[in-house]
Amino acid sequence: MITTELSKIDNIIQNQREFFQTGKTKDVTFRIEKLKNLKQAIIEHEQSIVEALKADLHKPELETYLTEISVIKDIDYTIKHLQNWSKPKKAAVSWDFFSYSAKIYPEPLGVVLIIGPWNYPFQLIISPLIGAIAAGNCAIIKPSEIASHTSDVIAKIIAKHFDPAYLTVVEGGVEASQKLLAEKFDHIFFTGGIAVGKIIMAAAAKYLTPVTLELGGKSPCIVDTDINVEHTVRRITWGKFINAGQTCIAPDYLLVNKKIKKDLIDGLEKSLKEFYGENPVNSPDYARIISEKHFDRLVNFLKDGEVIIGGENQPSERYIAPTLIDNVSLDDSVMQEEIFGPILPVIEYTDIAEAIALINSRPKPLALYLFSQDKNLQKRVLQETSSGGVCINDTVMQVGVSSLPFGGVGDSGIGNYHGKASFDTFSHKKSVLQNSFWLDLKWRYAPYQGKLPFIKKLLG
Ligand code: NAD
Numbered sequence: 001m002i003t004t005e006l007s008k009i010d011n012i013i014q015n016q017r018e019f020f021q022t023g024k025t026k027d028v029t030f031r032i033e034k035l036k037n038l039k040q041a042i043i044e045h046e047q048s049i050v051e052a053l054k055a056d057l058h059k060p061e062l063e064t065y066l067t068e069i070s071v072i073k074d075i076d077y078t079i080k081h082l083q084n085w086s087k088p089k090k091a092a093v094s095w096d097f098f099s100y101s102a103k104i105y106p107e108p109l110g111v112v113l114i115i116g117p118w119n120y121p122f123q124l125i126i127s128p129l130i131g132a133i134a135a136g137n138c139a140i141i142k143p144s145e146i147a148s149h150t151s152d153v154i155a156k157i158i159a160k161h162f163d164p165a166y167l168t169v170v171e172g173g174v175e176a177s178q179k180l181l182a183e184k185f186d187h188i189f190f191t192g193g194i195a196v197g198k199i200i201m202a203a204a205a206k207y208l209t210p211v212t213l214e215l216g217g218k219s220p221c222i223v224d225t226d227i228n229v230e231h232t233v234r235r236i237t238w239g240k241f242i243n244a245g246q247t248c249i250a251p252d253y254l255l256v257n258k259k260i261k262k263d264l265i266d267g268l269e270k271s272l273k274e275f276y277g278e279n280p281v282n283s284p285d286y287a288r289i290i291s292e293k294h295f296d297r298l299v300n301f302l303k304d305g306e307v308i309i310g311g312e313n314q315p316s317e318r319y320i321a322p323t324l325i326d327n328v329s330l331d332d333s334v335m336q337e338e339i340f341g342p343i344l345p346v347i348e349y350t351d352i353a354e355a356i357a358l359i360n361s362r363p364k365p366l367a368l369y370l371f372s373q374d375k376n377l378q379k380r381v382l383q384e385t386s387s388g389g390v391c392i393n394d395t396v397m398q399v400g401v402s403s404l405p406f407g408g409v410g411d412s413g414i415g416n417y418h419g420k421a422s423f424d425t426f427s428h429k430k431s432v433l434q435n436s437f438w439l440d441l442k443w444r445y446a447p448y449q450g451k452l453p454f455i456k457k458l459l460g
Contacts, residue, residue, distance in 0.1 A: 006172065009170065013111060013183050015164065015165040016111045016139075016165055016166070019166055020108075020110050025136040025138065026136050028086045031082065031136055032079055032082060034166075035079050036079065041157045041161040042071070043072070045157050049064065050064050050065075050069075051149070052153045056121065056147040056290065057119075057147065059287050060284060060286075063243060064122075069122075071122075071123050073402075075130055077419060078131075078422070081419075082134055085134070085420060086106060088104060089104045091431070096458060099438065100433055100434060100435050100436075101433075102432070102434075103432045103434075105429070105431075106429055106430070108136030108137045108426070109135070109428055110137060110138070111137065111186055112139050112186055112188070112189060112426060113187070113189070114129055114140070114189045115177060115180075115191070115192065116141075116144050117144050117193075118146035118147035119147075119340075121151065122150050124214075127418070127422070128425075131422025134426070135426035137187075138167065141158065141167065141170070142169075142172070142177055143169065143171065145171065145176075146290055151169075151171050152171070155171050181200065185209050186209065186210075187209065187210050187211070188209055188210075189211075189417075189426075192214075194411055197215045211414060212413075212414060212415035213408075213413045213414045214415075216340065217338055217363055217364075218252040218335075218337075218338050218365055219249055219367040219368060220253060220369070221236060221251035221252075221254050221255065221395065222255045222256075222355050222368075222372070223236075223254060223264055224260075224352070225260045225372075226374045227371045227373065229263050231393075232267070232371045233268045233270070234274075235371075235393075236251060236254070236395060237322075238395065239395025240395070244286065244287040244288060244342045245344075246287070246341060248366055249367040249398070249399060251344070251367075253328075253335065253344065254345070255349055255355040255359075256347070256349070257349060257350075257352075258348045258349065258350050261348050264346075265346065268324060272309065276322065280310075280321050281321070288317060289318040291318070292318065295315060298320055298340075298341040299320065301325075301343050304325060304329075306325065308325065309322070309324040310324065310342070311323050320341060322344075323344065324346055325344065325346065326345075326346050328346075330347075356380075364408070364409045365387045365412055366389070366408045366412035366413065367387060367389050367390070367396075367398070368387035369394075370390065370392050371392075373393070386409055387409065387412070388407055388412050388413060388416075389406065401418075402419035404418065405421035406421070443458075
């Protein structure tokens, strides 16, 4: 384990500030070269990444490629567009500014801090890091201590391939985080829970540091009658039970039209068998809960409502079977807290208005899912609800589209990233106005006498 002594944190930041001041990161060629290095480093360490995720989460190799190592695609996308994104963009000026020209220059912020969670512990560090590098920043990275094997691999990769005055990993838990938060950064990018998000924002406020908070919450999944049941159940099963439900945008609970509830539950039972066999504990394709503490929290939810599928668990393995719960009360803890595990409550509605009212009575979710081919219903749900993002007739796939900004709203987060949005998040847009010397009209200069009618005309 490469552990940075916490007492050296102020030193690391100072070194990065000095490196940033050299101006090297302002060169787009430098940034592209570093992105290429990052891609190469990931490819070189592919096997260690797979092994670390297996050790932390029993993550199947395919899921590691699909949801972690796939950040390589984001690197390619960023490299392809970076020259264009970094160019100053002309801004329009109105006719009364006819002798001026206006441009917007994206410029790097400086030294940024990236703090990550444990559930997609590699991707959720590297993905914002791509944006930080692309925009020309230096970065300090604090992976989650709870996914300790992945944290180690990230630390090794960065230490081996990058100058610490440019990119550094600080490993550790709350203490390391707090030590970092005591320092001044030019941006803090945090992915994690709402409670810690508030701590981050309070710490950032002290220095007026801007923050991006990628948080969680309860993402509803509405299922209407106008669907292809077979496709729907597969897409819900995949999005809910990938990584054993430990996904920030996993459907947290189902809101199902009463008329289709039985078909949907039967279908989900069938697709669970198709995915993970008769006994998912034996499936090589089903992950485990990250820690004993998280396992205990989830097992407690099994007391709520009535388990209709699954419910089995093994503490020694931190295994919880894919589980469906019926007859939950909205006051049950499973409907109060973000579940973040393989437990799926099913709530029925008779009219879509009930489902919408339930969603709107709660904090704005990170994701909202709707299964329906009914265009009017789609329009209504989009118009009457607010969420970080929406995916219609699928789950989780929205995260893979680089042209869609990813982030929450309200309690589910502040700011967004991915693709161009990542570049924007880590850039300051500097507005530059230029006048010329060929003319100097005197209408704005004192003495003002006699000029007011012209000003009034100008404003009118
Ligand atoms: P967490 O908030 O417990 O921890 C996140 C990071 O904060 C870790 O690196 C941790 O070391 C640090 N931290 C913990 N306590 C701290 C404190 N008191 N002060 C300073 N730093 C502290 O989150 P987690 O358990 O790792 O992740 C789960 C949560 O993250 C869920 O709520 C999930 O929805 C959310 N999440 C959101 C996204 C997203 O993209 N929006 C992605 C993944 C996870």
